Amino acid sequence: MKKLYLLDDAIISPLGFSTKENIQSIREGNSGLKLQQRPEITENPFFAGIIDETLLNQAFSEIGSSEKFTKLEKLIILAVKLILNKNRNLDPTKTALIIATTKGNIDLLNEPGGFPINRLKLSELGKVVANFFGFAQTPIIVSNACISGGLGLAVARRLGNSEKIKNAIVVGADLVSDFVISGFNSFQALSTKACKPFSKDRDGISLGEAAAAIMVSTEKPEISNVISLIGDASANDANHISGPSRTGEGLYKSIQKALKEASISAEEIGFLSAHGTATVYNDEMESMAFQRSALQKSPLHSLKGFYGHTLGASALIESIITKHSMLNNEIFASKNFEELGVSKPLNVIQKNEKKEIRYALKTASGFGGCNLALVFKAEKQ
Incomplete structure (x- = not known):
């Protein structure tokens, strides 16, 4: 690809x-x-x-x-x-x-x-x-x-x-x-x-x-620093018209396929931009999918505390912010986060940090059981 x-x-x-x-x-x-x-x-x-x-x-x-x-x-x-x-x-x-x-x-x-x-x-x-x-x-x-x-x-x-x-x-x-x-x-x-x-x-x-x-x-620009999309996958968990899978199956499959296409391991993901809608079931589902994917230690945030859920715009906005985080070597706090409230461990970012990121993962989920995973790579000189 x-x-x-x-x-x-x-x-x-x-x-x-x-x-x-x-x-x-x-x-x-x-x-x-x-x-x-x-x-x-x-x-x-x-x-x-x-x-x-x-x-x-x-x-x-x-x-x-x-x-x-x-x-x-x-x-x-x-x-x-x-x-x-x-x-x-x-x-x-x-x-x-x-x-x-x-x-x-x-x-x-x-x-x-x-x-x-x-x-x-x-x-x-x-x-x-x-x-x-x-x-x-x-x-x-x-x-x-x-x-x-x-x-x-x-x-x-x-x-x-x-x-x-x-x-x-x-x-x-x-x-x-x-x-x-x-x-x-x-x-x-x-x-x-x-x-x-x-x-x-x-x-x-x-x-x-x-x-x-x-x-x-698809043509590499003549600039020294650029972010590329190197892996993508979507999967439908076929669970419910509005409720996410209780096991995170669709998101898990999306992540696995995207990582495989990108030819990298979960351990190489330096930052994770989650969907994070703040509903009880969505956040729990994501925590399960991340834990099953061995991503529980990856620094993670949701931007919904800044924007709210912007529906069809959300995953693109969050991908653009991820792009600039990678270019600027900075990751942002997950706004309004206090005490972890999901069953699986997550490394939620609680303050802005300077961090070099080579690979980042963006995930999204939606009604009808749809799930998406995007793997980005920083190509710097």
């Missing part, structure tokens, strides 16, 4: 409208989660990371007319534009566009805002973004629950390996819509506090919205 090189990236979230701003906020321990009230959906307040649409429209007004696009479309277009700004010579007619999302424009069901009903379709979302920039190829839509953003990277790598593409922009995005809030509320999964992944007193997730984009290529 060919390597996939991770090049320029962009993150738009409540923490900032660039990767640099996002990383600085994480470094300083600042969270984008705030207390929200939606009495028409749930009587209990909950924490979520929601992007101020006024700020979004101000930023978008520099490149387009805000009223012509939905909030999600604006997020995606802004993220892609940041990538293109750094790659002025990139030809959109020869570059693949991969869009990862869980629910797309689902918010239009409640508030259509004058947009035609077909804008609900993920295929239409892809057309809107592609037409804005002049991408000639039909966008590839990846929608596989909460592994979608990371799976977009795996799809790009596999298309590159088959020589169908050389360069691609992978973008992931989702919103905190009424549909999403009511769905997780029906599971009684929303925490009344900012989420606390892997902690003993965790009681559910915090939601979030964001967009992330990254330029990738």
Whole structure:
């Protein structure tokens, strides 16, 4: 399998409208989660990371007319534009566009805002973004629950390996819509506090919205330090439509296959970016999969305490942060973690540290039993 090189990236979230701003906020321990009230959906307040649409429209007004696009479309277009700004010579007619999302424009069901009903379709979302920039190829839509953003990277790598593409922009995005809030509320999964992944007193997730984009290529760039994706695998545990495997089987298989493809052992993983949603069952499942994979000693964090669960964007955002952690030799604390609350031992990062990382593992899991593992390698001179 060919390597996939991770090049320029962009993150738009409540923490900032660039990767640099996002990383600085994480470094300083600042969270984008705030207390929200939606009495028409749930009587209990909950924490979520929601992007101020006024700020979004101000930023978008520099490149387009805000009223012509939905909030999600604006997020995606802004993220892609940041990538293109750094790659002025990139030809959109020869570059693949991969869009990862869980629910797309689902918010239009409640508030259509004058947009035609077909804008609900993920295929239409892809057309809107592609037409804005002049991408000639039909966008590839990846929608596989909460592994979608990371799976977009795996799809790009596999298309590159088959020589169908050389360069691609992978973008992931989702919103905190009424549909999403009511769905997780029906599971009684929303925490009344900012989420606390892997902690003993965790009681559910915090939601979030964001967009992330990254330029990738199968051709190694002419720079001295670069991060590459060298192993990827996904497996479905077929356990339940929403509940994860009680043994971590699907995630375990994903990790094993990704490590095998990367030709490295678990002991070589210097850092692990976990899914870490802070629900009782997800965190427990992950601890089992990590223990079965001999990863219990690897430094680990979840970024959900900063962003909340951004659904289809989450695994891509977390992969981008992992990339910069490897380039900058630093790993970040798992925000809101206190006392370990899973049955298997984990080495949860409790303070920011300087650490050289040669190999890192990113994992993600989602509804329907889907699981993903990505192995990254730092290639430095």
